[in-house]
Amino acid sequence: MKRVLISxxxxxxxxxxxxAAAAEGCELxxxxxxxxxxxxxxxxxIIIGSVPAGLLHQPGKLxxxxxxxxxxxxxVADGILRPGTVLTTCTGAYSQTVAEHAFAATLMLQKKLHLxxxxxxRREWTDCGAVSSINGxxxxxxxxxxxxxxxxxxxxxxxxxxxxxKRRPSAKSDCVxxxxxxxxxxxxxPRADVIVSFLPGGPAxxxxxxxxxxxxxxxxxxxxxxxxxxxxxxxxLEQALRSGCIAAAAVDVFETEPxxxxxxxxxxxxxxxxxxxxxxxxxxxTLDRVVDICAKNLKAQLTGGExxxxxxxxxxxxx
Amino acid sequence: MKRVLISxxxxxxxxxxxxAAAAEGCELxxxxxxxxxxxxxxxxxIIIGSVPAGLLHQPGKLxxxxxxxxxxxxxVADGILRPGTVLTTCTGAYSQTVAEHAFAATLMLQKKLHLxxxxxxRREWTDCGAVSSINGxxxxxxxxxxxxxxxxxxxxxxxxxxxxxKRRPSAKSDCVxxxxxxxxxxxxxPRADVIVSFLPGGPAxxxxxxxxxxxxxxxxxxxxxxxxxxxxxxxxLEQALRSGCIAAAAVDVFETEPxxxxxxxxxxxxxxxxxxxxxxxxxxxTLDRVVDICAKNLKAQLTGGExxxxxxxxxxxxx
Numbered sequence: 001m002k003r004v005l006i007s008x009x010x011x012x013x014x015x016x017x018x019x020a021a022a023a024e025g026c027e028l029x030x031x032x033x034x035x036x037x038x039x040x041x042x043x044x045x046i047i048i049g050s051v052p053a054g055l056l057h058q059p060g061k062l063x064x065x066x067x068x069x070x071x072x073x074x075x076v077a078d079g080i081l082r083p084g085t086v087l088t089t090c091t092g093a094y095s096q097t098v099a100e101h102a103f104a105a106t107l108m109l110q111k112k113l114h115l116x117x118x119x120x121x122r123r124e125w126t127d128c129g130a131v132s133s134i135n136g137x138x139x140x141x142x143x144x145x146x147x148x149x150x151x152x153x154x155x156x157x158x159x160x161x162x163x164x165x166k167r168r169p170s171a172k173s174d175c176v177x178x179x180x181x182x183x184x185x186x187x188x189x190p191r192a193d194v195i196v197s198f199l200p201g202g203p204a205x206x207x208x209x210x211x212x213x214x215x216x217x218x219x220x221x222x223x224x225x226x227x228x229x230x231x232x233x234x235x236x237l238e239q240a241l242r243s244g245c246i247a248a249a250a251v252d253v254f255e256t257e258p259x260x261x262x263x264x265x266x267x268x269x270x271x272x273x274x275x276x277x278x279x280x281x282x283x284x285x286t287l288d289r290v291v292d293i294c295a296k297n298l299k300a301q302l303t304g305g306e307x308x309x310x311x312x313x314x315x316x317x318x319x
Numbered sequence: 320m321k322r323v324l325i326s327x328x329x330x331x332x333x334x335x336x337x338x339a340a341a342a343e344g345c346e347l348x349x350x351x352x353x354x355x356x357x358x359x360x361x362x363x364x365i366i367i368g369s370v371p372a373g374l375l376h377q378p379g380k381l382x383x384x385x386x387x388x389x390x391x392x393x394x395v396a397d398g399i400l401r402p403g404t405v406l407t408t409c410t411g412a413y414s415q416t417v418a419e420h421a422f423a424a425t426l427m428l429q430k431k432l433h434l435x436x437x438x439x440x441r442r443e444w445t446d447c448g449a450v451s452s453i454n455g456x457x458x459x460x461x462x463x464x465x466x467x468x469x470x471x472x473x474x475x476x477x478x479x480x481x482x483x484x485k486r487r488p489s490a491k492s493d494c495v496x497x498x499x500x501x502x503x504x505x506x507x508x509p510r511a512d513v514i515v516s517f518l519p520g521g522p523a524x525x526x527x528x529x530x531x532x533x534x535x536x537x538x539x540x541x542x543x544x545x546x547x548x549x550x551x552x553x554x555x556l557e558q559a560l561r562s563g564c565i566a567a568a569a570v571d572v573f574e575t576e577p578x579x580x581x582x583x584x585x586x587x588x589x590x591x592x593x594x595x596x597x598x599x600x601x602x603x604x605t606l607d608r609v610v611d612i613c614a615k616n617l618k619a620q621l622t623g624g625e626x627x628x629x630x631x632x633x634x635x636x637x638x
Binding site: 123 | 423601
């Protein structure tokens with residue numbers, strides 16, 4: 001009888017039933033996040049949940065490590081898993097929560113609600129002037145994975161003209177009005193009223209948003225980053241916002257996290273800072289999706305089916 | 320040759336051309352807002368724009384007063400216009416700007432971006448926990464005029480289940496999933512995750528939102544008021560938010576405006592205050608719509624056609 005170690009946030013009855021149904025004939029062992037031991041790990045054929053990588057020293061029995069997170073960076077290094085262990089993620093489970101956060105931030109900046117909130121703190125009844133609309137806005141979505149497509153659908157549903165920017169060529173997605181490649185960015189960016197970035201980390205995207213690129217954007221442009229903090233340096237972001245290259249930005253990810261208290265970014269009126277909070281399990285629907293993916297992969301592993309979200313150890317991303 | 324006095328925010332060439340085309344054979348006199356004199360008013364057969372009511376003493380030549388605003392309260396009192404002068408408004412022109420403001424505020428509260436903005440002011444990298452989604456939310460829209468229907472369409476486009484609440488019976492609007500009457504409010508309100516109010520002023524809606532009604536709402540409910548401030552007293556709103564009857568509110572209209580600096584409402588963390596700013600000409604599209612309505616009514620008045628948005632002097636509202 002195989003042992004399945006499950007270490008996720010607290011699940012409800014339906015979620016547990018879903019995992020039990022997928023793991024017929026197995027022993028399911030629930031261990032709360034943070035309480036997992038080396039013995040728990042060594043005794044399991046299957047682990048569900050992002051157990052600390054430090055506990056993993058090529059566990060001999062482990063056939064499948066199904067992470068609860070969308071990123072796998074910490075688990076692809078040598079010595080963590082032995083060759084043969086399959087590593088899968090919950091990529092996709094977080095698309096709604098991240099895309100919705102980015103979208104809410106976009107509308108908030110368009111309507112200047114961040115400035116009204118500041119004025120409220122000063123007990124000031126002050127009109128902040130002109131606003132803009134998502135209806136008719138040209139919205140550039142950088143990264144057309146599940147998050148980017150979710151955001152694109154929301155923006156289009158409210159009347160935006162969406163340009164999707166991808167790394168690799170493919171047929172045009174139904175979620176966008178126009179699609180182009182990363183190398184076309186400089187040609188399309190000056191048309192955008194909103195640029196929202198879901199770019200992953202890695203050398204290809206590090207400091208992608210240079211000051212020169214911000215200078216080429218519309219002065220009224222709104223920039224939103226819910227991808228990786230490495231895509232823009234704190235210095236560049238500060239210069240772009242102080243100099244008026246763009247109107248405003250909402251940023252959830254930073255090169256240094258937590259953002260140091262002495263960072264000048266905190267004090268920028270036209271920057272909304274959130275503390276890498278768009279993901280996690282803040283939205284109840286996220287945990288439902290995580291359980292769905294885990295149950296599917298659990299069943300596939302046990303019955304010889306095809307697993308989803310399998311990580312390529314060379315890139316750290318989905319194969 | 321009839322004289323048409325136009326006193327609106329500064330128009331662009333296309334907007335001026337639209338009015339000129341509608342007023343063939345007339346003399347068009349543009350006077351900036353705030354610069355209109357008694358003589359300007361007395362010399363005009365048609366006035367376009369919300370000239371100060373204090374300048375109007377039943378002007379004898381005036382056939383049509385086409386306001387630039389959606390409200391006509393200040394113009395229906397005795398002695399302002401002589402019997403026979405037609406009074407029309409720009410009701411409808413403001414629906415996009417008001418509905419979008421209310422919608423942006425809804426998403427902002429769902430994602431706790433008001434709390435993140437406060438934390439940013441304190442340079443605090445702090446996770447504010449669980450958020451909610453518009454997708455699958457039950458949204459109650461109070462008032463199904465053009466603003467309410469615009470908001471309803473946005474919410475539904477992003478996956479909300481929308482219940483529209485109306486004063487008068489009518490066939491179900493396409494914009495909502497369910498429709499009921501104001502007297503059904505107490506029955507449906509406890510189902511709502513979001514209650515957004517676009518109720519007009521007047522005795523029937525004054526203090527409609529009593530503390531008892533807030534107590535019957537879901538504790539997680541978000542309340543948004545972009546209708547009239549008279550619908551809820553400052554005391555009731557404060558109690559509802561302090562006691563946790565509801566989770567949060569965004570309010571653009573107050574019984575006393577400007578909201579006095581000493582009001583305890585300013586300091587409520589779970590209340591977003593905006594200074595009656597959802598309307599006006601903050602959104603460029605609004606002025607386009609105002610000019611469209613003015614041009615249509617101008618042409619109708621000159622050619623004997625049917626005018627839109629004609630005010631009933633008894634109620635102060637659209638006939």
